[in-house]
Amino acid sequence: xxxxxxxxxxxxxxxxxxxxxxxxxxxxxxxxxxxxxxxxxxxxxxxxxxxxxxxxxxxxxxxxxxxxxxxxxxxxxxxxxxxxxxxxxxxxxxxxxxxxxxxxxxxxxxxxxxxxxxxxxxxxxxxxxxxxxxxxxxxxxxxxxxxxxxxxxxxxxxxxxxxxxxxxxxxxxxxxxxxxxxxxxxxxxxxxxxxxxxxxxxxxxxxxxxxxxxxxxxxxxxxxxxxxxxxxxxxxxxxxxxxxxxxxxxxxxxxxxxxxxxxxxxxxxxxxxxxxxxxxxxxxxxxxxxxxxxxxxxxxxxxxxxxxxxxxxxxxxxxxxxxxxxxxxxxxxxxxxxxxxxxxxxxxxxxxxxxxxxxxxxxxxxxxxxxxxxxxxxxxxxxxxxxxxxxxxxxxxxxxxxxxxxxxxxxxxxxxxxxxxxxxxxxxxxxxxxxxx
Amino acid sequence: xxxxxxxxxxxxxxxxxxxxxxxxxxxxxxxxxxxxxxxxxxxxxxxxxxxxxxxxxxxxxxxxxxxxxxxxxxxxxxxxxxxxxxxxxxxxxxxxxxxxxxxxxxxxxxxxxxxxxxxxxxxxxxxxxxxxxxxxxxxxxxxxxxxxxxxxxxxxxxxxxxxxxxxxxxxxxxxxxxxxxxxxxxxxxxxxxxxxxxxxxxxxxxxxxxxxxxxxxxxxxxxxxx
Numbered sequence: 001x002x003x004x005x006x007x008x009x010x011x012x013x014x015x016x017x018x019x020x021x022x023x024x025x026x027x028x029x030x031x032x033x034x035x036x037x038x039x040x041x042x043x044x045x046x047x048x049x050x051x052x053x054x055x056x057x058x059x060x061x062x063x064x065x066x067x068x069x070x071x072x073x074x075x076x077x078x079x080x081x082x083x084x085x086x087x088x089x090x091x092x093x094x095x096x097x098x099x100x101x102x103x104x105x106x107x108x109x110x111x112x113x114x115x116x117x118x119x120x121x122x123x124x125x126x127x128x129x130x131x132x133x134x135x136x137x138x139x140x141x142x143x144x145x146x147x148x149x150x151x152x153x154x155x156x157x158x159x160x161x162x163x164x165x166x167x168x169x170x171x172x173x174x175x176x177x178x179x180x181x182x183x184x185x186x187x188x189x190x191x192x193x194x195x196x197x198x199x200x201x202x203x204x205x206x207x208x209x210x211x212x213x214x215x216x217x218x219x220x221x222x223x224x225x226x227x228x229x230x231x232x233x234x235x236x237x238x239x240x241x242x243x244x245x246x247x248x249x250x251x252x253x254x255x256x257x258x259x260x261x262x263x264x265x266x267x268x269x270x271x272x273x274x275x276x277x278x279x280x281x282x283x284x285x286x287x288x289x290x291x292x293x294x295x296x297x298x299x300x301x302x303x304x305x306x307x308x309x310x311x312x313x314x315x316x317x318x319x320x321x322x323x324x325x326x327x328x329x330x331x332x333x334x335x336x337x338x339x340x341x342x343x344x345x346x347x348x349x350x351x352x353x354x355x356x357x358x359x360x361x362x363x364x365x366x367x368x369x370x371x372x373x374x375x376x377x378x379x380x381x382x383x384x385x386x387x388x389x390x391x392x393x394x395x396x397x398x399x400x401x402x403x404x405x406x407x408x409x410x411x412x413x414x415x416x417x418x419x420x421x422x423x424x425x426x427x428x429x430x431x432x433x434x435x436x437x
Numbered sequence: 438x439x440x441x442x443x444x445x446x447x448x449x450x451x452x453x454x455x456x457x458x459x460x461x462x463x464x465x466x467x468x469x470x471x472x473x474x475x476x477x478x479x480x481x482x483x484x485x486x487x488x489x490x491x492x493x494x495x496x497x498x499x500x501x502x503x504x505x506x507x508x509x510x511x512x513x514x515x516x517x518x519x520x521x522x523x524x525x526x527x528x529x530x531x532x533x534x535x536x537x538x539x540x541x542x543x544x545x546x547x548x549x550x551x552x553x554x555x556x557x558x559x560x561x562x563x564x565x566x567x568x569x570x571x572x573x574x575x576x577x578x579x580x581x582x583x584x585x586x587x588x589x590x591x592x593x594x595x596x597x598x599x600x601x602x603x604x605x606x607x608x609x610x611x612x613x614x615x616x617x618x619x620x621x622x623x624x625x626x627x628x629x630x631x632x633x634x635x636x637x638x639x640x641x642x643x644x645x646x647x648x649x650x651x652x653x654x655x656x657x658x659x660x661x662x663x
Contacts, residue, residue: 020504022512022536292542301544304467308508308541 013077015114024114026106030073037070050088057092065099067092072100076122086129097130101137108144109284117157124161128168131175139179142168143280146189150283152196152319162193163205170212180223187216187224188277191234194241195321214243221259228271230278230328233374237367269378272388278332281325286313290326290351294334297346306354320364323355324371331375335387349394356395379426389426390435450551451490453518455525460516462527464488464495465543466509472502483526485552486511487545493518494552495527501535510539523554 011017012027040056041049057064071089075082089100107115107123115123127145130138142165149162169176169186176182190209197206217224224231235251238244255262279287293305313322330348341347352372359365372395375388448462464486472480482502483494495513497505505511515533518525529535 018504020501020509020511020535020537022538289541296542296544298544304507305541 014119016116033066033070034073036066068099075126076119097135104141112148124164131172139182143185147280151281151325152322154318183216183220183223184226187213188227192281195237210243222261227277228273229269230273232268272384275333278328282329293346298344299346302346323368327371331388331391348391352391353395376426378422386433393430449490450488450493455520457518462513465545466507491549491551492547508540509537510543512536512538524552
């Protein structure tokens with residue numbers, strides 16, 4: 001018996017895997033379906049193949065699913081036949097391609113990092129085709145695809161994805177603007193991503209991103225305004241870019257130029273940003289790991305998880321921008337139940353403390369602090385949630401003894417901002433709700 | 438519970454004893470030890486792994502060893518446990534496997550460390566070896582002290598790796614992994630051709646030793662006062 005390898009496992013065509021990885025059930029299923037399609041069409045002419053597949057699809061739900069998923073997998077794994085496979089799929093599908101969309105979603109949310117290069121390219125191609133065909137649900141798929149673009153990640157794969165998704169948006173502008181939600185998500189995404197693309201090598205990409213965001217902001221401002229106060233935070237981060245600087249002038253001095261319904265910056269700052277947006281800048285893997293930490297890991301046991309997370313996502317200079325996204329996520333999306341809050345599970349303020357204290361640059365640190373306090377600035381008890389401001393006060397409170405410097409810089413930071421009313425509201429509310437015992 | 442052969446008799450680490458066989462365990466990898474090369478050209482890594490009941494060392498050969506990473510959640514099938522240098526250690530048995538089924542999302546307890554050196558276990562294992570227990574595993578998958586007749590020359594199987602009371606050979610806290618080798622560069626008590634590596638410091642040393650892989654994040658969490 002070979003000492004070196006485990007049982008030999010044939011490499012699938014969809015996902016990258018090693019001899020250590022367990023078989024992937026989705027990949028196995030899809031490849032089984034490819035087998036079914038191939039056995040039905042082997043050696044037949046194009047016309048005969050179509051007839052054979054059509055006949056099979058009519059036999060029942062299972063056969064319909066087998067054929068659709070088989071064709072779908074062929075699109076992903078056999079680029080030379082992709083056009084034809086896709087065309088067949090659109091003709092044969094009887095459920096508006098819903099079964100395929102479900103699998104696409106599963107691949108995006110669970111397997112994206114493991115896709116082989118060809119499959120990843122093909123998946124993006126397929127999403128573009130779905131958009132062009134006007135398939136219902138294509139906007140949701142595109143949003144999920146956008147979510148896979150990781151903040152702070154300068155790898156060529158990630159940059160490729162950023163650029164290619166943007167190309168779809170630019171290409172399909174007419175379709176895009178029909179969905180206010182997609183417009184807002186896309187603007188949120190690319191305002192955030194352009195922060196990472198300031199190097200000379202990426203100037204072309206960044207200009208594309210700037211042009212896109214500016215056009216959406218100027219043509220569909222109220223769609224973008226739905227984002228709320230984090231839109232201001234994002235715009236602050238890119239204010240030095242010339243086109244953005246011009247936009248800021250209008251935001252501050254001539255809001256009507258952007259939209260007759262826009263009354264000014266305060267309108268944005270007093271609107272809490274929906275969790276959808278805060279979450280869209282974390283990849284599924286980041287979310288899974290953070291949620292695990294805040295729901296299952298006991299306080300005192302977090303060291304290794306932090307190390308692993310840091311090693312994967314926060315180890316480069318460019319990755320520091322991700323901290324703000326993580327902090328906004330923890331403040332705004334992770335709202336533990338009372339049960340978890342009263343247990344010994346790792347509290348949010350501890351994670352945030354970790355994210356703050358491991359910043360490797362001053363810029364990163366001050367952006368991170370702003371991210372932490374953003375909901376304080378214009379806190380209004382009727383519209384905002386205590387859960388968004390609780391972490392900040394607890395970071396300060398718990399840091400007072402071991403890390404007085406943290407508390408000092410945070411307090412200093414808070415007082416320098418000219419938003420005393422919001423801060424006052426926050427503190428009052430915190431006292432009322434007894435966040436501090 | 439599914440009647441799936443691989444989930445039958447799913448063990449916890451705390452239930453692992455020297456001589457345990459047919460072990461099906463799911464664990465998370467905490468640390469990967471350094472590679473050591475055996476005389477016959479294989480690579481072995483000793484990794485610290487854990488589940489909710491405690492931690493233990495596992496020795497992994499060759500390719501699988503190079504693929505494993507800290508944070509991986511792995512299912513061991515048909516593993517067995519044995520004493521290596523006084524420390525309880527897991528191995529993949531014949532027909533067994535290591536499969537990565539996930540990463541990160543598993544709670545564990547690092548203590549107790551069931552691979553802490555235990556003089557009682559060592560004595561027990563000396564007895565076992567004397568009785569000439571049959572080989573459980575094919576070459577490359579077994580530690581040399583299983584009378585496996587691995588790449589070692591014939592007659593080696595009867596060699597007792599613990600003859601030299603390895604208690605004295607345990608690295609002191611904070612020592613590097615190399616320290617378990619004698620000044621001659623050959624480990625005490627091990628016969629030529631016996632390729633298995635010493636356990637990494639983290640498993641061989643008392644619990645007070647810091648883990649060998651650490652990224653300091655500059656912050657020690659305060660224990661919650663509840």
